[in-house]
Amino acid sequence: DPREVNVVDGPVPKHRQLRQILLAMVEGELVPDAPIPSERELVTRFGVSRATVREAVGRLVAEGRLYRVRGKGTFVAAPKVESQMHLASFTEDMRRRGHKPSTVVLGADETVAPPPARAALGIDVTDRAFRVERLRSADGAPMAHEVSWLPAAPLPGMLERDLTSSIYSILAHDYGRVLDSAAQTVWAEGADPLRARLLRVPPAAPLLVFRKTSYAAGRPLEHVTSWYRADRYQVHMTLDSAL
Ligand code: GLP
Structure with missing residues (x-):
């Protein structure tokens, strides 16, 4: 459950830990076009800096897993055809x-x-x-x-x-x-x-x-x-x- 996972001090960069947590949300509870928590919420929830949040979210945007809408926020991208193995019929x-x-x-x-x-x-x-x-x-x-x-x-x-x-x-x-x-x-x-x-x-x-x-x-x-x-x-x- 990504809600129980936390960002910790250690050898793995925090933005990578956060990216992993966000990815688990995207693949778990969040559906395509659902908003992800705001930058501020992520900062508070995971006790990380804004720069860390930006880095993690930015990477997922670059990977096509999230997309941004100006003035609205960041949302879950619909999965690309053939990009993942799903439990699909x-x-x-x-x-x-x-x-x-x-x-x-x-x-x-x-x-x-x-x-x-x-x-x-x-x-x-x-x-x-x-x-x-x-x-x-x-x-x-x-x-x-x-x-x-x-x-x-x-x-x-x-x-x-x-x-x-x-x-x-x-x-x-x-x-x-x-x-x-x-x-x-x-x-x-x-x-x-x-x-x-x-x-x-x-x-x-x-x-x-x-x-x-x-x-x-x-x-x-x-x-x-x-x-x-x-x-x-x-x-x-x-x-x-x-x-
Ligand atoms: C895929 C899976 C099968 C599954 C089937 C169900 O082919 N490899 O494991 O049984 O989907 O498909 P459907 O729901 O179209 O009958």
Whole structure:
């Protein structure tokens, strides 16, 4: 919580510490176009000089994370396309990149999840889970093959929903569960013959694999593996110093 973090004396310049705190606010509680606290408030809250505040804010403006409006203040900039890794749904991710998403449901069952998915979702062998397998396309051409596991108990009737639409929207709108954090691992793989056929690439073509467990209010709600065509998909991330 950035409100509990403070600027301290030490080897790390204060403007860098403050930049880091402001960045956490921008990525956390503040939404695009929200004002950041005024220069005076920052001076008081963090016990730093005006010069320090100006330096920290100025850097974030230069980096495109904040923008200034004359006579009004400093505001949070909308994230740039591809500039960060977000906890975004496929639907949202494609739209942001300027592509039209579409989906074919290859399978949707209520079953027993395999041990890794059970462990990730924190469910038992006696608990039911949904397995949703989908082919995701962008502008009509295959982009990713996706296998999602979701716990059945908190999501009654999930399989009757339109699974060609966004699962994240269904979770939010029909179940009031907004995914707010995730742990993700990325690696590379050559397409096996089945996936090559689905994604319409040559066998062994490079794929980027994303395996993710996503949480809503601390509770795991999906464990998903997505195989993206590496010729069509890349991710960018901005990296901050460890501080
Ligand atoms: C991306 C993620 C998947 C997630 C999916 C949900 O593809 N890599 O982990 O399951 O989005 O997308 P949607 O909400 O469009 O169904």
